[in-house]
Amino acid sequence: MxxxxxxxxxxxxxxxxxxxxxxxxxxxxxxxxAVFPGGARIRPLILISVAMACxxxxxxxxxxxxxxxxxxxxxxxxxxxLPCFDNSALRxxxxxxxxxxxxxxxxxxxxxxxxxxxxxxxxxxxVAPHRVIDLVTYLAKYTGFPNGICAGQAWEDEAxxxxxxxxxxxxxxxxxxxxQMGAIAAGHDPEPWQELGARIGQAxxxxxxxxxxxxxxSDTGKPAGQDAKNGRPSAVTEYGVEGAQQLLRNVLGGxxxxxxxxxxxxxxxxxxxxxxxxxxxxxxxxxxx
Amino acid sequence: MxxxxxxxxxxxxxxxxxxxxxxxxxxxxxxxxAVFPGGARIRPLILISVAMACxxxxxxxxxxxxxxxxxxxxxxxxxxxLPCFDNSALRxxxxxxxxxxxxxxxxxxxxxxxxxxxxxxxxxxxVAPHRVIDLVTYLAKYTGFPNGICAGQAWEDEAxxxxxxxxxxxxxxxxxxxxQMGAIAAGHDPEPWQELGARIGQAxxxxxxxxxxxxxxSDTGKPAGQDAKNGRPSAVTEYGVEGAQQLLRNVLGGxxxxxxxxxxxxxxxxxxxxxxxxxxxxxxxxxxx
Numbered sequence: 001m002x003x004x005x006x007x008x009x010x011x012x013x014x015x016x017x018x019x020x021x022x023x024x025x026x027x028x029x030x031x032x033x034a035v036f037p038g039g040a041r042i043r044p045l046i047l048i049s050v051a052m053a054c055x056x057x058x059x060x061x062x063x064x065x066x067x068x069x070x071x072x073x074x075x076x077x078x079x080x081x082l083p084c085f086d087n088s089a090l091r092x093x094x095x096x097x098x099x100x101x102x103x104x105x106x107x108x109x110x111x112x113x114x115x116x117x118x119x120x121x122x123x124x125x126x127v128a129p130h131r132v133i134d135l136v137t138y139l140a141k142y143t144g145f146p147n148g149i150c151a152g153q154a155w156e157d158e159a160x161x162x163x164x165x166x167x168x169x170x171x172x173x174x175x176x177x178x179x180q181m182g183a184i185a186a187g188h189d190p191e192p193w194q195e196l197g198a199r200i201g202q203a204x205x206x207x208x209x210x211x212x213x214x215x216x217x218s219d220t221g222k223p224a225g226q227d228a229k230n231g232r233p234s235a236v237t238e239y240g241v242e243g244a245q246q247l248l249r250n251v252l253g254g255x256x257x258x259x260x261x262x263x264x265x266x267x268x269x270x271x272x273x274x275x276x277x278x279x280x281x282x283x284x285x286x287x288x289x
Numbered sequence: 290m291x292x293x294x295x296x297x298x299x300x301x302x303x304x305x306x307x308x309x310x311x312x313x314x315x316x317x318x319x320x321x322x323a324v325f326p327g328g329a330r331i332r333p334l335i336l337i338s339v340a341m342a343c344x345x346x347x348x349x350x351x352x353x354x355x356x357x358x359x360x361x362x363x364x365x366x367x368x369x370x371l372p373c374f375d376n377s378a379l380r381x382x383x384x385x386x387x388x389x390x391x392x393x394x395x396x397x398x399x400x401x402x403x404x405x406x407x408x409x410x411x412x413x414x415x416v417a418p419h420r421v422i423d424l425v426t427y428l429a430k431y432t433g434f435p436n437g438i439c440a441g442q443a444w445e446d447e448a449x450x451x452x453x454x455x456x457x458x459x460x461x462x463x464x465x466x467x468x469q470m471g472a473i474a475a476g477h478d479p480e481p482w483q484e485l486g487a488r489i490g491q492a493x494x495x496x497x498x499x500x501x502x503x504x505x506x507s508d509t510g511k512p513a514g515q516d517a518k519n520g521r522p523s524a525v526t527e528y529g530v531e532g533a534q535q536l537l538r539n540v541l542g543g544x545x546x547x548x549x550x551x552x553x554x555x556x557x558x559x560x561x562x563x564x565x566x567x568x569x570x571x572x573x574x575x576x577x578x
């Protein structure tokens with residue numbers, strides 16, 4: 001049900017301002033290709049869940065914010081897959097954008113998605129101008145430099161990595177954006193929602209590190225063992241598999257404990273628990289495998 | 290004087306939110322490198338000139354808008370110079386960003402500049418919320434897909450190019466953004482300002498085509514003859530050198546005629562005339578050459 005809401009919202013906002021003028025078709029197709037079909041849509045799911053926990057009194061604003069956040073996430077995947085970064089051939093079980101459409105189109109598809117994210121949010125300016133301005137501010141903060149995913153990615157090219165800043169910006173940023181933008185969209189103060197986003201982000205980072213070691217390509221739709229191959233820092237390298245699993249349980253417990261008091265607190269805790277179970281089981285061998 | 294205002298504004302907004310957390314230094318340096326020292330800063334100059342013609346009653350909003358527009362322009366230069374596009378070694382007389390910092394950093398510097406442009410505008414939300422929302426909307430429109438410079442660049446990779454849409458989006462878009470955002474920043478209706486931006490953009494396109502044929506690297510700080518080399522459409526290919534020169538004069542005349550009635554109309558006409566003379570003389574041989 002929430003999934004339908006998310007897909008419909010992204011469809012609405014993907015090319016804010018329908019394409020009436022002649023437009024370059026390859027770029028058009030590549031933007032759709034980068035966003036549909038989606039992955040777990042976990043960031044918009046968290047954003048909408050937080051907004052609902054806060055009353056969701058302006059659902060069109062929530063939908064725009066959720067779509068914008070997912071567009072930024074998809075843009076980052078397109079650019080991170082480029083030959084100069086991970087040089088990935090596969091993403092979500094199909095050819096990466098640059099393999100399917102060429103490198104120039106992939107750069108422009110990422111750029112366009114970043115821009116369209118901001119226009120999606122701005123499209124709700126007449127509904128709730130002050131919320132929209134805060135949404136633009138927070139979306140930019142967690143996307144760009146110095147605190148966003150751009151900075152996170154850039155840490156990988158530094159001689160010395162600040163691990164805390166690296167994880168917080170590379171993976172944490174868009175999860176913090178998810179919880180804080182969810183609160184903003186529903187007219188609530190975003191500050192108390194920072195910790196939940198940070199902890200969920202940390203959990204996803206650890207789960208991703210575990211997945212990278214314990215899964216194969218058919219499970220994740222992308223090649224396994226990339227962290228070791230690319231010399232990237234990983235919770236598994238740092239703590240071993242069992243240590244990382246224990247850390248993941250602790251972090252998820254902390255996430256639930258950090259949910260701020262709000263009308264839909266219990267429902268939100270249930271959602272986080274469900275996501276946690278999903279995360280914990282993702283890297284277990286399939287029962288019938 | 291206007292130049293000082295522009296540089297100061299860009300300095301203020303380049304990393305909206307001072308860098309207090311640890312940040313990846315290479316990306317930080319590359320962002321500065323991409324923006325300083327600047328080129329002619331013609332887009333922010335036009336934006337501020339239009340705002341002043343309209344009364345400029347919220348100068349901090351004007352400054353943020355002008356900085357944002359220049360950041361988008363610089364981002365587009367960084368990405369357009371990449372190996373998969375023009376593979377340029379030189380820009381503004383120095384190594385391009387990817388040559389100086391590497392390709393991954395160049396992709397991220399462009400991404401960060403796009404994002405920071407939107408946060409620069411949003412930083413003025415408490416001064417004039419409705420203007421800020423319109424500025425985000427127009428900046429996104431002329432940057433992304435389907436009508437912005439991303440689409441303009443993407444036309445070059447299409448089997449059949451719609452020349453009108455190509456020029457309008459590739460070069461025209463940010464000039465239209467300049468005039469319309471200048472009007473918005475000063476609280477005026479942007480629509481009557483569309484034509485002036487479009488005509489200035491067209492003039493710059495023709496002047497650039499002439500420069501590409503008639504100048505050498507030492508004049509422009511970038512290699513000459515790129516249009517023919519890359520098979521790009523050009524006014525010179527289409528009309529010959531003299532035909533293109535005549536067209537440029539006509540377009541500039543039309544630009545001045547199109548200036549909407551406003552308090553600073555005469556002053557603005559003078560500015561456009563000055564820019565026109567500069568443009569007309571740029572591709573003439575130096576008197577002492």
